[in-house]
Amino acid sequence: MKVAAVQMVSTPRVDENFEVARGLIAEAAAAGAELVALPEYFCLMGQHDSDKLAIAEPLADALIPGTHSTPMQHVLSETAREHGIWLIGGTLPIRGPGSDKVFNTTLVYGPDGARVARYDKVHLFCFDDGQRRYDEAATLRPGSAPVAFDLTDRSGQAWRVGLSVCYDLRFPELFRQLGAQQPLDLIVLPAAFTDTTGRAHWELLLRARAVENLCHVLAPAQGGLHENGRRTFGHSLAVGPWGEVMACRREDGSGVVLAELGKARQTQVRTQLPALAHRVF
Template identity: 40%
Template structure:
């Protein structure tokens, strides 16, 4: 089984209507290149540091313009459209960082809320507290599509290999990692983490990213990419601006990689003991 996948790179601003229009243009471009599955980045709908301003433009899931536009595109183009994520208003006043997968008839096939919150303190004073505004998800899922078993993650989730392994063990052949990686962390870790998750699970990884300097002042790393189960980068974009990267996904490569190195099957349960070394009372000669 094989199919063509596309990862769309965007530089989303603060206006969901404009971002939805940009997404539609890029999705049509990807479909024109033959993609049967198209993924957009994390926070496709809006990147906005100001939490009050963000809440002012948010809608619930039923009214969200990005989700509605993606559903319409999937039906119009006869493809699978995956909104990597967009901010969705919840009834309790908090926000969900939520991804949506729509099928060729426009129907919602799956939703996924980002599980791991980006609460970090980086160099040069860069600090983020995603948990202050967002409600974390608690449900991982693998979706059986006509062309692949697909697992889900969003951005910071990529640093938690247990999430990927659990989905691989459940049958996932393709893992999705839409993201808005900061430039600082992206330069250090983006490609390394993505290739590691692909290699250790023998799966394809598709990662659509935000790229460039955004209206709210943040800078994201870009370099959207598609990686095969052996860790080879099949397609990659640059670090700024819009892009559409595509690759042919041949699931025989999953079986081949897992056959050569069956680490998922060879994994063993184990116990862990922490041992306190006794003080020697002196310095060894």
């Protein structure tokens, strides 16, 4: 199955970000990608963390063509249907009941435009090195459950896909829980890693999660200097089940990273090293 990780340098303007995202999705689909994943906060990198509260939407009960009460979700649904792809919508701010905070939510849409999965980011990033300070808990509510979904590619092959977001990468127990009932074939991790933490740990941790779970990893990222002064690390990439980097965008800026995932290779490494069957805890 050919997959695509979309890299962006999102701005404080939602319409502009969606225009860029749709262009990159179209590029990926034209190159044959069946699954396309957008980065965390693809829709908005505001001047202030609280800016996401102003654009937050309630979760749409149903996405009906011509209905625009949840415009961001509507565009994602229509774009998936237009290109006949599985679309993983990075993250959107989704309102929950009874709180002035929002969820940082990944929404997945099938080739028919129907929503097939929702994952609310569980682990909220906090960092302070004396120069840069981030505290997502000031504006976000954490999710409470791991989420995976099943898809069938155009060849009829079934894939089990686990969802995660950015800071989740540092918590391997989440991925073990995701694969507890059924081993994962693919982990998708939209991110907006800071340049500081990304240089130190991004590729290292992504490759570790692939090796631990003997599965593929796809990580679309924000990558570059944003208008709010924040620099994100980028390096959107795909990793194979033996920990090998299959494709990576090494430069800043928007673009598409394409990779061909193979279940045969995954089966081979799991047969050679049946670590998943040797788990005790």
